[in-house]
Amino acid sequence: MKIRTEEFNSIAKKEINNAYARAFLGLLPPIIAMRRVQVMSSFPNPDQALKLSRAIRSESIARLPDLLEEFEQKATKSGAKVLWAKDAQEARKLVLSLIRDRGATFVTKGKSMVTEEIGLNEALEQAQIEPIETDLGEFIAQQLNRPPFHIVGPAINVPVEEIRDLFLREGIMKEDTTDPVQLGYAARIYLRDKFHHIKVGLTGVNMAVAETGTIINVENEGNIRFNKSSPITQISIMTPEKVVPSLRDAMHIIRLLCRSCTGQKISAYVTLDTGPKKAGEIDGPEELYIIIVDNGRSEIYANPRTREVLRCIRCGACLNTCPVYTKIGGYPYGWAYSGPMGQILNPLLLGLDRTQDLYRACTQCGTCRDICPGGIDHPALFLYYRSCDVEGNEKLAGKKRPRSERISFSLWGLAVKNKLLWNTALRLGRFLTKKYSSDGWLTNLGRLFPGWFKERDFPSISDSTFRERWKEMRKGKYGHP
Amino acid sequence: MSKVSLFIPCLVDMFAPSIGMATVAILERLGVETVYHDEQTCCGQPALNAGYGNYALEAARRFISIFGDDEVIVSPAGSCVYMIKRYYPELLEDDPLYPMAVDLSSRVYELSQYLVDVLDITDVGAQYEGKVAYHESCHILRGLGISRQPKVLLSKVKGTEIVPLFAAEMCCGFGGEFADRYHYISEEMVKDKVNNFQASGADVLITCEPGCYLNLNGFLHRQQENKKVLHLAQLLAGPEFQGL
Known part of the structure; x- marks a missing residue:
């Protein structure tokens, strides 16, 4: 998948004028986000439920190395094979060799964001192995060759007419219809056939339980269950932070995950796998591989300031309420992860230099932090990334800001602690901006702040500031309020 | 009679001073004495937002030196109050002023909060x-x-x-x-x-x-x-x- 994080502004400017996507995005806060609020109220105490899930995620990350070890032990004991990949390349190699060794020419895939992150589909295609996405949204996005628009609904922005045309063109459907049920049915029949012959099925993992070595998938379509029950070999790919201490913890996270994600109390399918098919069982793969892909997580973990990023459970709630995401959609973020969760994760995985706009295109409104079941403070992380970028932090690939900006802030830094300098600057500013001022308002400031002045005015610096009015008032000249 | 120290942030001071004057008028109408430290400048939020934490730290130090002894600080700018409460302790984590920052943050109020929660006036x-x-x-x-x-x-x-x-x-x-x-x-x-x-x-x-x-x-x-x-x-x- 092509990384386009540096094209944020150009893609966003295009997408913000996409009327169809905008109409859909406009529904996210009042409908999906509201549904989340309603379903949260089914907890006896929603605040405590949220606190508990945050505590679980916090504990999971605090104990991450131990929990991973425990998970590996228990999963291995149950017959699964746990493999570790240090980065995307190693992960791709592992998957490819497992598939090749089994002589498979195609694989079916359940929805998995980490496979997007490591560019698995491209690698499979290059190796002449056909990856077949079986999640309806992923299937459509794959056919259209588009990046995911939303981490939960990757093709949720695609108009139904476009899906009809695609399905007719690709022979997935014969009848000309825009009935969503018929479209879903056509995809279902088409994909069902693939499952009948699979040797290898690939899935992601929603949670890995340390105490039992179980992997859990949460879904609504049943395709992941097929990917796990039909093949001879199941390969499930996860990043280390998916681990939770106990099954009990996992059950609570599922409650929050489903509510935060789709406003459901529970999704249509929740599957728990502890090892492959055992003697006497009818369903399930003969072998189960669990690949744990680090791909930068160890470094995220090692830095105490960034560690909380790993608490994310990929519910997507932060996208649905973000005032920026709900204007521009997922494409401008330029990679697998979008919205606030992508804005905190992508810069750490790709470097602050390549993701400049991701941690700046934020008003610090805090809706993401407020609803996050993982307890992540996204706005504070953005401030941290900005500071690391300014100082040119080497580990995070900070770029340093333009000279003009650095000079402006160093002057600001001098003035803020010196009353005389501050007041002189203010008076100078007032004098210099006089020529732009009319009736107490500025309609432009020459080359300064062109963005602001495009559709907005700004008050001129007051002829009598509060400081000046206060002095006058205390002298008794100004009418005492 | 209560006495409060006014924090009138830069945006209000320069661009909307009437908000500051209105704050004074309401408090005085309620019999609250107001003081205004003339040395105050900015809480540091613009610098912190832009990634210049070191300058925000300077602003925080200065704020504490000016307001540190005040019993109650009231501001008509919620965002600046949030800056002080949420980020000053973090900025000053390794600074001798840290206890002061924590202590101060509990004495800063947004105007409506001060009126309703502290004065109990609606x-x-x-x-x-x-x-x-x-x-x-x-x-x-x-x-x-x-x-x-x-x-x-x-x-x-x-x-x-x-x-x-x-x-x-x-x-x-x-x-x-x-x-x-x-x-x-x-x-x-x-x-x-x-x-x-x-x-x-x-x-x-x-x-x-x-x-x-x-x-x-x-x-x-x-x-x-x-x-x-x-x-x-x-x-x-x-x-x-x-x-x-």
Whole structure:
């Protein structure tokens, strides 16, 4: 998948004028986000439920190395094979060799964001192995060759007419219809056939339980269950932070995950796998591989300031309420992860230099932090990334800001602690901006702040500031309020 | 008689001093003595937002040296209050001033919070004939957890009817630098807010945050709309405080 994080502004400017996507995005806060609020109220105490899930995620990350070890032990004991990949390349190699060794020419895939992150589909295609996405949204996005628009609904922005045309063109459907049920049915029949012959099925993992070595998938379509029950070999790919201490913890996270994600109390399918098919069982793969892909997580973990990023459970709630995401959609973020969760994760995985706009295109409104079941403070992380970028932090690939900006802030830094300098600057500013001022308002400031002045005015610096009015008032000249 | 120290942030001082004057007027009307330290400048939020934490730290140190001894600090700018409460202790984590920062943060109040929670006053004797809607500014609602206080104050204003605002808790698109750098996104956000304001049927939209005030009024002024946004203090203080 092509990384386009540096094209944020150009893609966003295009997408913000996409009327169809905008109409859909406009529904996210009042409908999906509201549904989340309603379903949260089914907890006896929603605040405590949220606190508990945050505590679980916090504990999971605090104990991450131990929990991973425990998970590996228990999963291995149950017959699964746990493999570790240090980065995307190693992960791709592992998957490819497992598939090749089994002589498979195609694989079916359940929805998995980490496979997007490591560019698995491209690698499979290059190796002449056909990856077949079986999640309806992923299937459509794959056919259209588009990046995911939303981490939960990757093709949720695609108009139904476009899906009809695609399905007719690709022979997935014969009848000309825009009935969503018929479209879903056509995809279902088409994909069902693939499952009948699979040797290898690939899935992601929603949670890995340390105490039992179980992997859990949460879904609504049943395709992941097929990917796990039909093949001879199941390969499930996860990043280390998916681990939770106990099954009990996992059950609570599922409650929050489903509510935060789709406003459901529970999704249509929740599957728990502890090892492959055992003697006497009818369903399930003969072998189960669990690949744990680090791909930068160890470094995220090692830095105490960034560690909380790993608490994310990929519910997507932060996208649905973000005032920026709900204007521009997922494409401008330029990679697998979008919205606030992508804005905190992508810069750490790709470097602050390549993701400049991701941690700046934020008003610090805090809706993401407020609803996050993982307890992540996204706005504070953005401030941290900005500071690391300014100082040119080497580990995070900070770029340093333009000279003009650095000079402006160093002057600001001098003035803020010196009353005389501050007041002189203010008076100078007032004098210099006089020529732009009319009736107490500025309609432009020459080359300064062109963005602001495009559709907005700004008050001129007051002829009598509060400081000046206060002095006058205390002298008794100004009418005492 | 209570005594409070005023923190009048730079945006109010320079661009909307009437919000500061309105704050003084309300407090004095209630018999609260106000002091204003002339040395105050800025809380440091613009620097912190832009990634210049070292300069924000300077601002924090200075703020503490000026306000450190005050028993109660009141400000009509929720965002700056949030800056002090949320980020000063973090900025000063390794600084000898850290205990002061923590201590100070418990003594800083946003205006409506001070009136309702500390003074236990809900009726400040204000009058306004018309409909008002309330915009839940981000740092006030989600940062400070303040929402009930401004509304209860509004409910006691004579002649005023409070009407609901759709998506009241949605950001207006200010965000400091954001509004310039990503103006094309910010414009869509401010338009939504103004459209919801129009649809609410309110005569004025009330906010407790100067940032939102400047953003929304800046947009309304350019669009030559008759309606305007007032800071809560301006509405409570009376018509002579409702200009810039």
